Structure formats: structure tokens, C-alpha cells
Amino acid sequence: MPSSQQEASVGRVVVPFEREAVPTALRRLAHHEVLERWQAVDRTAHGVHLVAVAGDGGGDDADWTGAALVTARPHTAYLKIVDALGDVQAAVAAVVGHARERGLVQVKWEGWTARSEDAADAGFTVLRPPATDNTGPASAYVRWLHAGETVPEPPYYGQTTHFSCGAVTALVAQAHAGTLPVESLDRRAELTLWREATNFPSCEPVGLGVAVRRTWPSSSVTVHLDVDRPVLLDHFPETEQEWRAHLQRMSRADAARIGVPVEPHRLLPAGIRGAVGRREQVLLLISLAGMQGFDVPHWVLCHGIVPGAVVVEDPWHGTATGDTWVDAHLLPVPDESLDTMAAVPPDHFHGAVLIGARPAARTAFLSDSAGA
Template identity: 70%
Template sequence: MTRHPHRAEAPEGPAVNSTVIPFDPDTSSALPGRLGHHAVPERWQTVDRSAHAPHLVAVGDGDGGKWTGAALVTARPHTAYLKIVDAVGDVPAAVAAVVAHARGQGLAQVKWEGWSVSSEDAATVGFAPLRPPLTPLEEATGPAAGYVRWLHDDVATAPPYYGQTTHFTCGAVTALVAQAHAGTLSSEALDRETELTLWRDATNFLACEPVGLGVAVRRAWPASPVTIHLDADGPVLLDHHPEEDREWRAVLQRASRKQAGELGVPIDVSRLSMTAIRGALDRREHVLLLLSLAGMQGFDVPHWVLCHGAVPGAVVIDDPWANASTGDTWVDAHLLPVPDASLDSMAAVSADGFRGAVTIGRPPRGGAALADPVEQG
């Protein structure tokens, strides 16, 4: 664990007359009367944020229920952060109230989307800039800037954020970002060609299953120690395919197991525990973890995320996908703290509840230079 290089401390007292209420159509219609001349951004009402528990944290002047400032706050379910979409009016007071609200819930972090706040103003109230995504951003997919304030002293260092450019390349992206975070791959090498090339070597059409992904990682970076974790004997991630399409995918998975043996990539058949995940992170390893999106996004789809750090009570992940239709953006997906118990529950995939992961260790000191995945064609 290392101290965050950008962490800023800002003095704050208890918020005065702070109020926390759900944000819904009734609340929205009452905002002009409560906030007076302070305009509310149109974006507050153009996206259905109901899946992420939208609420207002407001501060008042103590006179007639008027608010001097307010922040629209959301968060993915089963996580350990709050996100400020915007703050209006007395912004420092509203933000201080959000931070106090997060502390009161024992959360790890507050984030702030950079739609309407400058880096200087964010820094004044203790927020550090997030590095913008390496993938191009459109207005609908999130702000150009974002900020974070950790609510404790020690946090993990941040990997670059790269959003998957297809619906099926999450496994490849987590591996690439892990290697960039480890210094094995340059951030400049993270692009769509690299993403699709590694996916092509790992895919079970269209998904990446754990053994195939682990084999592809070893092929791309032969000096990186790789362990595959899979507590299932046979092929996985086939339930949603028609019967006639399962057989040939099962053949490919058996071939991947054979290749793992030939390459010396171990397959650990015991269930990967949260204790083991934290142990790997303590050793500065990376864990590519397969989980279901049911808890965070509301639909049961297998999805790869990168576990790269830990804070008290939560594991810090990077998720290569964000659900723009619910107001979810890269600011949510990057440096996302998830409580241990929630992550443990999410990482039970399919009706069988198997757990799949790939652990990537650090290359030995003086190891050979690692191959660019593009060259593996």
C-alpha cells in the first residue's frame, strides 16, 4: 500500500443544516423553489439514474427550508463510494456535506464528475484529479474530467483507465491494464488493435473463459507469472448458448487446458477466497476476476474486472465497462472500491456458482522483455 501522490487535505467542519433526500420526479419539480436562483443542470433529469440510488445532499440557510447549495449524488449498488454528479449553489458546503454523509456510512471514497468543476476548485475541497480515459469520450459516456477524495490515508496507486471498445473484450482489457499498471506494457500501447488482438487469442467466442485468458496472457508476456483459478471441472460460460453451439466451444476450452499444461501455467482448482485475493494484492500482483453484473448493474452477465488494490474493508477494482443509460460513467468504473463481502458474492458466476480468475504476478527481476501482444497475431 502506498500513499496516494495527489491526496490533498482540506479542513472541514460539520455540515450545517444538511439534508439527504431521494432524488425523484417530485423532488426535481420542487428544486427551483428550494434553490432559488441557482440553476439545476439539465443532465440531472435527462438520464434515469434510479438504479444507482440518486439522492440530494443539500445545505440550508436555516430560513424557511431554503437551500443554499445541493449536490446530486449516486453510486453503484453494493460498492463503497459516493459520486457527486454536480453541485450547485454553495458548492464547498454541499461537497463538505457529501463527504460527511459518506464518512457517516463508513465508505472509502467520494468521487466527483467534472462536468462543471475545475481542477483548482476540486483541489480546494480535497479532491485529486483522475487520469482521463485512454479511450475517446463522447458526451453521453461521461465527463472529460473526474476527481476523487479517499476517506483514509492509504490507497492503491491508480492504473490507467481504458474502456473496452466492444461488448466482449472485457477480459483482454483487464489483462492489458494490469500489465500497464505493473509497468510491463506502456500506456501508449493500449489501443483498439492491441485490445482486439489479445481478445482474439483468448476468446471462446465471444467470451473469454478463465483458462483461455490465462493461456493468452502467458503467450503475450512469457516472463509474467500466471496462475489460473477455476473451481469447475468442465467447460464454463456455455449455459446461454444453444446446445449445438456448446460442443465446439467445449472442444476449444479443453484445448486451452492442454495448452496451459504445455506452457506450464498452473490451474488452481480450489475456490479463490477473498483472503487469497487480498494476499495477491499485498504482493503487488493483479487479479483478473470474473463476476456477475447482477449486483452492480442489475443484469446477470459474466464480466471481467481488474482487482489492483485494497483499502480497509474494500477491494479496489477497475471495471472496463460503464452503463451510460443509467448515468454510470468511467468515473464510477475507475478506482472503484467494492466491499469484500459484496465482491465475494458477485464473483459467483452462473447457476453453478463457479469462481474464475487469473492472477498475474510481477516478472522476476532482470527477466526478459515482454512481448507486445500485437506481435503475437
């Protein structure tokens, strides 16, 4: 997040963005509808700031030749351009330089006003559009900042309920592996798998691992859970905890019966990197406190690695803060940040489900739901 004071580097100006105090230099560059979108939501929790290119005069009072509104989730390793204005190429180059100076690994660019040719000229590649999302931009672009760095791109599917993140991460993992046809990613598939895995309403690690193995019997599944007790129940009254705890004990018995190992230790960042390097995929239980500011358990998919960060798919984003599918897709999280997020309160337990590399044969899933 930028400091409250302006910083400049080779004509680059970085200042906080305040919705009620838009700089005159910016008003000269921005169309009304762009400023209206920038001012429509409070992005301060995501470090919102302006990266501008100063004119020949330099300094605060100079006319800017280009500018970009930039945000990012806290404790991550990317920047997101919401829009670039004026001299677009210069503005985007300034953001890329700003990201490099901060040691980040990625810049994304939302497609509200971006032209595909401008994105290509700036070294960005197009992202595949989400399977379900009507709130964010229809298109977006990404540029990795390490030379030669590429990360295979899974399909992006946003969960359609507040409680089906575990099911969605498993479905996206199988679609990314080629085990599940991408066109099968729909609400019926989401709720069908959630119904198999749920502990009402959340999905706890053992139940999720069992549901994945039952749905795709040829997939290798391993659960990591470093406590030997029911989890994700503390917010329920005692009478509501008892029967959910019984369901979790049933899931443990099911895991033993169908051959899903439950490893009684946490999966460290090195273990996540090793698994992804072997083309395994990791469904990781985290707390959203670091990235979103509220302490809610949540499942994400770890599927890629780059120097200094693990790349995840997050099936949830918060439109109230300007967070879109572009933030949640191909999201790089530093190892240390991910390790902190993976300690789930109140007692900081750790849970994960590993899905092995793609099996030789594709397993059919919900074949009778085509066209649903």
C-alpha cells in the first residue's frame, strides 16, 4: 500500500486516491463514466491509489499525461489496474515499474476500458472470461513480471452461494486437470458436490476429501488435518454442534473405508509447492481475515507456483470493495502470507485436501445434466 506522501520515480507519480478529492490533473484525463465507476465503491481496504505519468513540468501541479487507478488485495503479490487513462502505454508502464519496485510478481488489468491491442502492446495476455459473473468486467488481462514465467490458467467459476466454496474449488481443480469438462461447471454441479460434502452449511476437510473421492473414484485424494476433533463448529450453539460433530465422525469412518488417508499434520508452504510441482492440486482452507478483513473460513485452490508466491483460485470476491473475479483469478499469494491465512481461528487449526495428478482416463460427471 502506498505511503500517504507522494512518491515519484522517473516521471512516475504515486498518490492515494480519495473519492471526494479527485485531482484536477486526473479530471482532465478521465471521462465522467470512468470517474463515476471509481467513486462508486470504497476501495480503501484494497490499498487504492493512483499511478500517474507527470508532464514536463513535474511535481504535484503538473498536468499528467497518463494515469491509472490501482488496487490489490492485502497480503498478496500483484497489482490490478482498474482503468488506464490518457497515454495508456505510459500509464501501464508506470504501474509495471511500480509493481517491480515493490517486488510483486504480477499485474492485472480489468477490461472496462482497456483495448485488447493496447494490452498486447504492453505485454499482457488475455484472461479467459469467468463461467459465472455478471458484476465484473467482461474481459481482463495479466502480465507476469518474471522473465519466461507462465502459469497454466484454470477456468474461473465464482461460487453462487455463501457456503459452497469447497465444492467449487474441487470442481475447478478437476476441470483444470482435464478430469471434468469445463462446460460441466454450473450451478447444478456446484450444489450436487456441495450436498455430498457439506457439514451444513460448510465443507470440512475430511467430508470434502471423501466427496471428491466418491465423485471421481480414480482420483488420488489425501486429507491433511492437524487436529483430531470436529472443526468449523465453534460458532454454533452446543445443541447444533453435536449432530454436525457426529457427521464428521462418520466422514472419518468413510475415509478409512474408501482409502482416503487423513494425515494428522499441517501442510506447510514447502509441501504445497512440492505438491503443485508434482502437478497435484491443493484445496486449502484459509481465513479471509487477511485478504478481506473478516474472519471467515474459506476454501481456495492452490494450483500454480512462481518465485515468491503460490497461485490460487478464489471462488469468492467482494463487489462492495471493488473486488472482482479479476482479483480472485490467478491470484499470487506470498508463501508467508498463505501460511498465516491457513491458520484457521479460533484455535488456528490447518486443513487441506490434495488431489493427485490427472488420471489416465477422464471420469464422467453428471452426464445426465447436460444443458441443465
